[in-house]
Amino acid sequence: MKPIRSLVFIVFGLFASLNMSAQNLRLQKTDSVLTLVKEHFKLKDADGIYALTGANFRKALSMAAFRDVCSEQLFPLGEIKKDSLLSFVNNKTATYKLQFDAVTMQLLMNLDQDDKIELFLFQPYKDESATKLEQVATSNSLKSAIDKKINAEARKYIQKVNTVGLSIGIIKDGKVSTYNYGETTRGNKRLPTTNTIFEIGSITKTFTSTLLAYYVNEGKISLTDPITKFLPDSVARNPELKNITLLNLSNHTSGLPSLPDNFSAQRPYNKLNPYKNYNKQLLFAYLKKCTLNSRPGEQYAYSNLAAGLLGTILEQVGGKSFEQLVWEIICSPLQMKSTVQHLTPMISTRFTTVYDDNGQQTPAWDFDALAPAGSLRSTVNDLLLYAKANMTKSDSKLSKAFELTHQITFNTDTKLGLAWHIIEVNGVSYYFHNGGTYGSSSFLAYNIEKNIAVIILSNASPSTDVLGVSILKQLQ
Structure with a gap:
């Protein structure tokens, strides 16, 4: 059969059906x-x-x-x-x-x-029901009832032929548990650990919006500031942009598409590493002439472009790169030493090999102007610290920024704070975000009142959302 012509968009941070x-x-x-x-x-x-x-x-x-x-x-x-x-x-x-x-x-x-x-x-049709013949290795000791429940759910994912490695972190009633399955590289017989580094994709957006909240609390910006305030005059002159606010960029109500229409104009363009060379020059060239899909503030439409633009603006506000801002404002205070955009030689050996939907090795993604939408890499240990900090109130500036990201900003057809989506699982609400690149999948959800958090990191593309929701149900 000949290839069927179609209109295709590259997206990441994908949401499976979660009873919303x-x-x-x-x-x-x-x-x-x-x-x-x-x-x-x-x-x-x-x-x-x-x-x-x-x-x-x-x-x-x-x-x-x-x-x-x-x-x-x-x-x-x-x-x-x-x-x-x-x-x-x-x-x-x-x-x-x-x-x-x-x-x-x-x-x-x-x-x-x-x-x-x-x-x-x-x-x-892709039949994803095929499973590995042998039981995948795990660190799960299977000692407690919850260990066995987690194992039963994790096996449904990691035993698929197109998955490779899996790290799970859980907070339940103040107790932290971690479980690792599979391999960091297919065939190397090395289990992931809690310090293995994975791509986290669009979970990055929650870091970007935490920076936004931090600067709002500092009085440097306002959620209602129009984005044109921070754009070059030649870009700000586009009348389509005048009613978009920083809030709209954070909660996906800007009217901007998921990706700009000049996305493939980057040179060179690598469809397997699609964000690598999309730079600020291309971003501003697009914004000068763009038209919106809807009026700002009226409709939810998930946008990697909007999140990337928000981070670009925050770089201007903070006077430093996105990665530097994440380190100084979020990671350093929380001792999250393995959450980075660029891998240093010292930690690069802990980064997993990544695999596509068919279980074939694929390049990890690199980013330029749209880095704030999905560029971070992290570990289960670091994301457990991140989730715990989001769940624990204190007088610190960072804690107050987390609190602001939790405030509901949109509730028409999807419920959001700043970047965080609020989902319901069996009647319990969770702050949630996931991530997906061509070679990785991630899941993070937490409920402050019930003191529950679940983090899942995979070095293969198949979504971890169903697994994450299944584990939440076991913990409730």
């Missing part, structure tokens, strides 16, 4: 569109499907080209006999398993702000 009511509303709309797609598919009505698409899709694929795709590649698959949801990520992209007459495919689909199809991508 807002997510359910968005998913219901996507499911409704799928129902219409199936009706038109049955009639072999390419124009009817195309009528469901939005402006971005149509820019990428004309009606004539879409008709060709349908007649040559899609309609010959036969009738859609059965469909089922595999995942719903980033409160936007649904992946469906579609069973045709003679083949099973998966469809990635999301909607734009007008509930029109933006992404419509058919792929061969």
